[in-house]
Amino acid sequence: VTMAWFDMAAKKLGFPTIELFVKAGSDGESIGNCPFSQRLFMILWLKGVIFNVTTVDLKRKPADLQDLAPGTNPPFVTFNGEVKVDVNKIEEFLEEKLTPPRYPKLATNHPESNTAGIDVFSKFSAYIKNPRKDTNDGLEKALLKSLRRLDEYLRTPLPEEIDANSTEDPQESTRCFLDGPDLTLADCNLLPKLHIIKVLLPIIPTLLPR
Numbered sequence: 678v679t680m681a682w683f684d685m686a687a688k689k690l691g692f693p694t695i696e697l698f699v700k701a702g703s704d705g706e707s708i709g710n711c712p713f714s715q716r717l718f719m720i721l722w723l724k725g726v727i728f729n730v731t732t733v734d735l736k737r738k739p740a741d742l743q744d745l746a747p748g749t750n751p752p753f754v755t756f757n758g759e760v761k762v763d764v765n766k767i768e769e770f771l772e773e774k775l776t777p778p779r780y781p782k783l784a785t786n787h788p789e790s791n792t793a794g795i796d797v798f799s800k801f802s803a804y805i806k807n808p809r810k811d812t813n814d815g816l817e818k819a820l821l822k823s824l825r826r827l828d829e830y831l832r833t834p835l836p837e838e839i840d841a842n843s844t845e846d847p848q849e850s851t852r853c854f855l856d857g858p859d860l861t862l863a864d865c866n867l868l869p870k871l872h873i874i875k876v877l878l879p880i881i882p883t884l885l886p887r
Contacts, residue, residue: 692727694758698742698751701732708732712869713764714752719865720768723783724775768862783862787835790856790863794827798870805881
């Protein structure tokens with residue numbers, strides 16, 4: 678059996694052999710719109726490892742994949758041939774195995790960053806899936822409140838942004854991401870969900886004020 682190019686490249690560079698299995702799009706081949714798959718893709722990409730991505734059409738899941746991870750739908754990962762399932766556990770595993778100095782640390786420095794915006798996607802899903810018009814206003818208000826909390830967290834300076842010797846009120850945060858100037862695991866979790874919301878907003882004109 679010919680070794681896949683990514684296996685050869687990984688072995689030559691001393692990387693582990695990693696394959697990410699993700700849900701396929703509606704055409705059965707392209708990468709689907711799954712925030713959990715995108716979360717793991719972002720983590721592996723930020724770690725800087727060589728990895729292969731395999732799309733899985735859930736309508737006709739190949740028998741070999743059913744044998745590889747029976748009863749499990751993507752996303753899941755194989756790491757040096759070992760199957761890893763459950764997105765949260767995979768995230769913890771990758772952070773534990775792919776460590777500095779070779780691989781960047783992606784864990785947050787501030788625990789609050791891990792929960793910032795944690796309920797935005799669930800509030801959004803509840804709103805767009807709601808069949809009852811009489812509860813729309815309440816669900817919309819709940820979503821907007823959640824988004825405002827996230828915005829407030831991003832605007833609030835982190836401890837390292839505050840000058841302890843200054844007598845003036847702290848300035849608004851200038852950081853680019855949840856936990857500082859660099860992407861972290863918290864961003865990998867939140868950004869794919871925010872992207873879905875951004876994509877859907879134009880077709881739901883009543884969701885947010887322009």
